[in-house]
Amino acid sequence: MNTKNFGTLYIVATPIGNLKDITLRALEVLQSVDLIAAEDTRQSKKLLDNYCIKTPLISLHEHNEEFRSKLILEKLAENKNIALISDAGTPLISDPGYQLVTIAQAAQHKIVPIPGPCAAIAALSVSGLPTDRFVFEGFLPAKATQRRQKLEKLKSETRSIIFYESIHRILESLLTMIGVFGANRMAVYARELTKMYETIQSGTLQEIYDFVENNSQQRKGEIVLIVHGVEEAVTDTEELDMERILKILTAELPGSQAVDLTVKIFNNRISRKKLYSAMLQSKKANDDRS
Numbered sequence: 001m002n003t004k005n006f007g008t009l010y011i012v013a014t015p016i017g018n019l020k021d022i023t024l025r026a027l028e029v030l031q032s033v034d035l036i037a038a039e040d041t042r043q044s045k046k047l048l049d050n051y052c053i054k055t056p057l058i059s060l061h062e063h064n065e066e067f068r069s070k071l072i073l074e075k076l077a078e079n080k081n082i083a084l085i086s087d088a089g090t091p092l093i094s095d096p097g098y099q100l101v102t103i104a105q106a107a108q109h110k111i112v113p114i115p116g117p118c119a120a121i122a123a124l125s126v127s128g129l130p131t132d133r134f135v136f137e138g139f140l141p142a143k144a145t146q147r148r149q150k151l152e153k154l155k156s157e158t159r160s161i162i163f164y165e166s167i168h169r170i171l172e173s174l175l176t177m178i179g180v181f182g183a184n185r186m187a188v189y190a191r192e193l194t195k196m197y198e199t200i201q202s203g204t205l206q207e208i209y210d211f212v213e214n215n216s217q218q219r220k221g222e223i224v225l226i227v228h229g230v231e232e233a234v235t236d237t238e239e240l241d242m243e244r245i246l247k248i249l250t251a252e253l254p255g256s257q258a259v260d261l262t263v264k265i266f267n268n269r270i271s272r273k274k275l276y277s278a279m280l281q282s283k284k285a286n287d288d289r290s
């Protein structure tokens with residue numbers, strides 16, 4: 001690839017709330033480039049002012065991306081270095097920049113990532129949900145029917161599923177998720193990460209719904225919601241373990257509590273309904289024997 005005499009396009013991650021979450025390299029690049037393309041120049045100016053960076057800004061947002069990208073391409077061809085930033089986090093991750101990167105790549109310009117914050121990864125890292133395999137879904141469709149259809153397609157997803165969600169739709173989305181994934185599916189609600197009212201709440205979808213509904217403070221700010229993937233089918237050995245644990249717990253506790261605990265011990269991998277009827281059957285068999 002011949003990148004001689006061309007400027008470099010830097011894709012620079014910026015903080016998702018706490019202004020201190022910016023890398024030394026990001027500051028160095030933002031200071032040294034000829035131009036910064038920003039989603040909202042007024043918003044980015046606050047960040048740049050905080051670090052006394054005086055580099056000129058131009059806007060690049062979803063409504064002018066095509067036109068602006070061409071202009072940026074011309075500047076790169078004139079050997080100017082350009083940085084792309086968004087309002088928060090990593091550009092292109094539910095943010096503008098895709099068109100710019102694809103046309104800059106097609107024109108064989110050098111594109112350099114300056115990694116840093118991303119709300120999805122920050123939330124995943126503290127979620128306690130499996131991190132070895134995950135899928136990023138970004139924002140669900142705004143319309144209720146399309147949102148449900150999208151969730152239906154994800155019903156059998158085995159990886160952890162990361163969603164960005166607007167505060168105005170969180171309760172509605174949680175209700176639809178309860179309908180599609182089931183009330184007992186484990187999830188994590190991560191709000192206002194890196195900010196003063198940071199909240200990380202894990203529980204079943206129903207527990208998270210109740211938490212948000214009963215706490216008006218939780219209906220403000222920015223949210224990442226991560227849903228546990230569906231578990232792979234239980235093995236025969238696990239099935240035997242499950243029966244044994246259920247038997248021990250049923251001897252000590254009320255039946256429904258024993259069932260709830262067994263479901264929890266096995267990370268919701270078996271339906272409560274199925275386990276409950278198994279418990280009733282084994283109780284009946286015991287009663288018949290005695």
Ligand code: SAM
Nearest residue numbers: 016089090094118119164165192193222223224
């Ligand atoms: N590019 C950004 C990134 O790297 O995370 C995401 C931009 S997207 C337009 C904004 C969405 O990201 C918010 O609606 C919210 O879902 C999530 N988000 C951004 N900042 C967040 C924060 N501090 N805490 C929780 N979620 C956040």
